Amino acid sequence: MQSETIENYLKTIYHISGGNASIVNNKQLADKLGVIPATVTEAVKKLHELKLVIYEKSYGTRLTAAGSKMALSIVRRHRIWETYLEKELGFGWDEVHEIAEELEHIKNDKLIKKLSEKLGHPNFDPHGDPIPDEKGKIQKSNFIKLSEARPKKNYKIMGVTDHSSAFLKYLEKHQLIIGASLSIKTIEQFDHSIVLFCKNKEVSISPKATECIIVQEA
Amino acid sequence: MQSETIENYLKTIYHISGGNASIVNNKQLADKLGVIPATVTEAVKKLHELKLVIYEKSYGTRLTAAGSKMALSIVRRHRIWETYLEKELGFGWDEVHEIAEELEHIKNDKLIKKLSEKLGHPNFDPHGDPIPDEKGKIQKSNFIKLSEARPKKNYKIMGVTDHSSAFLKYLEKHQLIIGASLSIKTIEQFDHSIVLFCKNKEVSISPKATECIIVQEA
DNA sequence: TTATTAATTTTGGCTTACCAAAAAATTAAT
DNA sequence: ATTAATTTTTTGGTAAGCCAAAATTAATAA
Numbered sequence: 001m002q003s004e005t006i007e008n009y010l011k012t013i014y015h016i017s018g019g020n021a022s023i024v025n026n027k028q029l030a031d032k033l034g035v036i037p038a039t040v041t042e043a044v045k046k047l048h049e050l051k052l053v054i055y056e057k058s059y060g061t062r063l064t065a066a067g068s069k070m071a072l073s074i075v076r077r078h079r080i081w082e083t084y085l086e087k088e089l090g091f092g093w094d095e096v097h098e099i100a101e102e103l104e105h106i107k108n109d110k111l112i113k114k115l116s117e118k119l120g121h122p123n124f125d126p127h128g129d130p131i132p133d134e135k136g137k138i139q140k141s142n143f144i145k146l147s148e149a150r151p152k153k154n155y156k157i158m159g160v161t162d163h164s165s166a167f168l169k170y171l172e173k174h175q176l177i178i179g180a181s182l183s184i185k186t187i188e189q190f191d192h193s194i195v196l197f198c199k200n201k202e203v204s205i206s207p208k209a210t211e212c213i214i215v216q217e218a
Numbered sequence: 219m220q221s222e223t224i225e226n227y228l229k230t231i232y233h234i235s236g237g238n239a240s241i242v243n244n245k246q247l248a249d250k251l252g253v254i255p256a257t258v259t260e261a262v263k264k265l266h267e268l269k270l271v272i273y274e275k276s277y278g279t280r281l282t283a284a285g286s287k288m289a290l291s292i293v294r295r296h297r298i299w300e301t302y303l304e305k306e307l308g309f310g311w312d313e314v315h316e317i318a319e320e321l322e323h324i325k326n327d328k329l330i331k332k333l334s335e336k337l338g339h340p341n342f343d344p345h346g347d348p349i350p351d352e353k354g355k356i357q358k359s360n361f362i363k364l365s366e367a368r369p370k371k372n373y374k375i376m377g378v379t380d381h382s383s384a385f386l387k388y389l390e391k392h393q394l395i396i397g398a399s400l401s402i403k404t405i406e407q408f409d410h411s412i413v414l415f416c417k418n419k420e421v422s423i424s425p426k427a428t429e430c431i432i433v434q435e436a
Numbered sequence: 437t438t439a440t441t442a443a444t445t446t447t448g449g450c451t452t453a454c455c456a457a458a459a460a461a462t463t464a465a466t
Numbered sequence: 467a468t469t470a471a472t473t474t475t476t477t478g479g480t481a482a483g484c485c486a487a488a489a490t491t492a493a494t495a496a
Contacts, residue, residue: 002452027473039454041475046452058461058474089332102324108317114307220482245443257484259445264482276444276491438496445490454480461474466467 001046004105007074008033009043010052011104013063014071019138021068023060072136077112078104079125079132084115086126093126093178094168128159128178128214142217146194147210154183155215162212170209175199181218219264222323225292226251227261228270229322231281232289237356239286241278290354295330296322297343297350302333304344311344311396312386346377346396346432364412364423364431372401373433380430388427393417399436 012032016024026040033040048055052067063071081100085091091099113134116122123139124130130138143158157180160167171177175198182198192207205213230250234242244258251258266273270285281289299318303309309317331352334340341357342348348356361376375398378385389395393416400416410425423431 005453025473026475035453036455037474038456038476042453085329089329089336091328091332095328099324099326099329102326103321106317106320108320110309110313111303111307111317114309118307223483243443244445253483254485255444256446256486260483439494440496441492441494443490443492445488447488448486450483450485452482452484454482456479457477459474459476461472463470463472465470 001043001050003107005043006047006050006052007070007105009047010063010067010071011074011078013053013061014068014075017062021063023062025060029061069136072132072138074104076132076134076136077106079129080112080115080119080122082125082127083119083122083131087119094163094165096126097163124159126178127163128157143214144216145211146205146213146215147192147207149184149194149210149215151184151187154181154218156181156218157213158216159214160212161214167209167212171213174203175201176203176213182215219261219268221325223261224265224268224270225288225323227265228281228285228289229292229296231271231279232286232293235280239281241280243278247279287354290350290356292322294350294352294354295324297347298330298333298337298340300343300345301337301340301349305337312381312383314344315381342377344396345381346375359434361432361434363429364433365410365425365428367402367412367428367433369402369405372399372436374399374436375431376434377432378430379432385427385430389431392421393419394421394431400433 009029012029013024016028016032026037026044029040029044030037044053044055044061047053047061047067051064052070053061053063055061078100081103082096085096085099086093121133122131128143130141132138141158145161146155149155157176157178159178160171176182180198182196185195185197185202187194192210194205194207194210196203196205227247230247231242234246234250244255244262247258247262248255262271262273262279265271265279265285269282270288271279271281273279296318299321300314303314303317304311339351340349346361348359350356359376363379364373367373375394375396377396378389394400398416400414403413403415403420405412410428412423412425412428414421414423
């Protein structure tokens with residue numbers, strides 16, 4: 001099995017399982033990877049042989065310790081590159097994901113070490129996602145989704161879970177950028193949309209969007 | 219045909235033909251690419267279909283204008299990365315080639331543009347090789363091999379044609395680094411080894427090494 | 437010029453990573 | 467609990483990129 005294919009599978013399993021080594025199914029993987037489920041069946045069998053996942057027939061797949069370690073290292077490379085592209089090379093936060101998808105497959109520990117060093121060993125990337133350290137450890141935080149925020153409280157935007165250019169541009173338009181402070185005014189009971197103050201403006205955010213914005217109580 | 223395979227073939231044809239679009243044969247390609255000649259036969263047929271090379275059966279292969287353009291762009295990416303790794307990230311000149319072999323396949327014009335910009339649009343990489351510009355144009359120079367230098371004249375080291383770590387370390391030991399000035403004392407007639415002064419030291423350089431050192435009359 | 441050597445091409449085969457369609461198993465809905 | 471819908475697996479097939487061995491062609495030397 002090709003190293004890049006392995007990496008893409010492990011990374012995707014990691015993301016779907018939310019970093020918990022919980023079970024993911026073939027359909028989810030197939031959708032994210034842009035292949036049909038039959039292809040996934042083949043692949044997870046091979047990854048099982050390689051002891052990178054535990055695949056149980058007709059049930060699902062989860063990462064082993066070894067697989068998890070590898071996934072974390074890919075995620076680290078991806079996020080270091082995203083940060084580097086933004087901070088050192090002046091790319092926009094909506095451009096970095098795509099380029100990092102390619103750069104993440106270059107395996108050279110010294111390279112990532114140098115990039116991290118130059119950046120002052122950041123713990124979060126431009127989208128607010130945590131960057132695992134060399135050992136795969138993630139700095140955990142009290143981040144919650146905006147959809148879980150409580151009325152009357154104050155929050156700070158820490159990240160997003162949708163990296164599409166369209167969404168990021170939408171956020172910028174409303175000045176909902178990383179680091180911005182906001183306070184929740186009301187939460188509509190009937191559709192769960194949230195009305196908040198940010199930069200002295202009142203904005204109503206749809207439930208779909210509040211699911212994708214990560215905040216921290218401030 | 220996969221883009222990375224194509225790129226490796228075009229790049230190799232370019233290098234063997236010395237940038238002249240002259241004919242290269244299967245054996246040479248097979249050796250450089252680490253495959254057997256039969257594999258090369260298959261590949262060059264396909265590249266011919268793609269109009270990237272002209273392949274004449276049992277005779278040889280040369281780049282078309284389109285193939286040459288692509289090769290130049292790969293060479294540019296490679297050399298920009300080598301320069302960036304050395305200048306911006308502090309890698310040694312003997313380390314950069316290997317990493318650039320991987321990085322060169324990332325196709326993102328904006329990325330290369332940014333790197334080049336940050337470096338002040340260099341025309342030569344850490345090994346003294348010219349970096350083609352966005353249009354594929356190479357700054358030509360009056361560089362010659364040290365083996366072609368004349369006695370009593372003064373030269374400046376501009377590059378090397380062997381990028382192996384062993385050779386580069388050997389050069390560093392004798393302080394024969396890029397930019398160093400030297401003068402030719404004598405050229406041994408019987409074996410063509412060259413005795414030169416560099417940094418006030420007299421060194422004798424074997425013909426094998428003088429073939430790999432590029433100098434410019436100073 | 438013929439014999440020898442070297443390079444090239446052909447042929448048959450392998451593995452990886454995919455797909456399509458059919459069959460089997462699981463899950464959900466009535 | 468049975469049907470319907472969904473997911474998973476199996477089975478055959480494909481294209482890329484490689485190799486080994488045999489056959490051909492070209493180049494070199496005697």
